[in-house]
Amino acid sequence: MSQLKIAIAGASGRMGRMLIETVQNADDAVLAGALDVPGSPSIGTDAAAFLGKPANVAIESELAAGLANAEFLIDFTRPEGTLKHLEYCAAHGIKVIIGTTGFDDAGKAAIAAAAEKTAIVFAPNMSVGVNVTMKLLQMAAKNFSHGYDIEIIEAHHRHKVDAPSGTALKMGEVIAESIGRDLKDVAVYAREGVTGERDPSSIGFATIRGGDIVGDHTVLFAGIGERIEISHKSSSRMSYAQGSLRAARFLADKKTGLYDMQAVLGL
Ligand SMILES: NC(=O)C1=CN([C@@H]2O[C@H](COP(=O)(O)OP(=O)(O)OC[C@H]3O[C@@H](n4cnc5c(N)ncnc54)[C@H](OP(=O)(O)O)[C@@H]3O)[C@@H](O)[C@H]2O)C=CC1
Numbered sequence: 001m002s003q004l005k006i007a008i009a010g011a012s013g014r015m016g017r018m019l020i021e022t023v024q025n026a027d028d029a030v031l032a033g034a035l036d037v038p039g040s041p042s043i044g045t046d047a048a049a050f051l052g053k054p055a056n057v058a059i060e061s062e063l064a065a066g067l068a069n070a071e072f073l074i075d076f077t078r079p080e081g082t083l084k085h086l087e088y089c090a091a092h093g094i095k096v097i098i099g100t101t102g103f104d105d106a107g108k109a110a111i112a113a114a115a116e117k118t119a120i121v122f123a124p125n126m127s128v129g130v131n132v133t134m135k136l137l138q139m140a141a142k143n144f145s146h147g148y149d150i151e152i153i154e155a156h157h158r159h160k161v162d163a164p165s166g167t168a169l170k171m172g173e174v175i176a177e178s179i180g181r182d183l184k185d186v187a188v189y190a191r192e193g194v195t196g197e198r199d200p201s202s203i204g205f206a207t208i209r210g211g212d213i214v215g216d217h218t219v220l221f222a223g224i225g226e227r228i229e230i231s232h233k234s235s236s237r238m239s240y241a242q243g244s245l246r247a248a249r250f251l252a253d254k255k256t257g258l259y260d261m262q263a264v265l266g267l
């Protein structure tokens with residue numbers, strides 16, 4: 001069996017380390033490279049040193065060195081980093097799994113353009129649970145489109161830099177699309193002071209940041225006399241890493257194209 005040669009960007013980050021551990025434990029994958037930002041104290045150290053079992057792969061800051069042996073790059077970094085990595089990967093036929101969140105419209109357009117040159121999975125949440133929850137939300141939203149106020153509440157650890165989470169935004173898009181609204185027109189991201197009554201067509205977002213919360217998402221459909229909540233709670237980053245590995249397996253026979261986790265999971 002040939003092994004998937006996978007490089008990891010953001011190798012010393014929370015997700016980077018979880019991904020390295022997951023690749024190291026997989027029978028069908030091998031760690032083929034590791035990247036981090038120039039100046040990071042991790043540069044030059046073994047990518048799996050934190051596991052107590054070296055991988056004989058040094059963390060590099062130069063893309064040519066970090067990606068020399070890779071067929072796939074799994075990237076959970078920051079939008080500016082991902083876009084730089086993606087340009088290199090598209091030029092060198094390296095397939096990319098993008099978990100980074102917080103892209104603006106121009107960033108998303110750059111990802112779509114790169115998918116004409118290489119194969120990409122791009123999803124704000126790689127877990128099976130969240131992606132199945134998206135399906136539940138589609139069904140619920142169709143039935144609660146009138147008479148129920150829709151609010152999305154998310155909670156994450158104190159280090160998260162973007163808000164609302166990519167997953168919350170995706171949930172908003174999925175819900176809006178399934179009831180014929182455009183999230184850009186109906187999203188309410190903050191409320192303060194005298195806001196007036198709630199617009200019934202709006203989709204509200206609330207963000208909580210604190211401690212070590214891995215990632216919680218709840219969609220509330222609030223009606224008169226009843227309310228329905230659909231929640232997903234992550235207690236470990238393992239599910240994101242396992243999903244990313246499934247995404248790499250899915251891309252193995254693809255040359256180009258932009259895919260999401262619904263496609264990977266066949267949902
Ligand atoms: N799709 C999904 O399933 C999930 C997505 N995420 C997303 O993944 C991203 C990373 O999350 P997390 O691991 O918690 O974050 P961390 O901050 O722990 O890790 C980010 C890593 O990327 C590096 N980095 C920062 N800026 C750049 C850059 N410009 N170029 C290259 N590398 C850079 C950091 O280096 P340094 O520390 O030296 O700055 C660090 O190694 C976030 O966008 C998050 O929302 C997270 C979990 C699941």
Ligand SMILES: O=C(O)C1=N[C@H](C(=O)O)C[C@H](O)C1
Nearest residue numbers: 101124125160165166167215
């Ligand atoms: O930053 C995180 O931690 C997470 N980010 C993703 C997001 O923004 O949706 C996915 C998950 O919720 C964890």
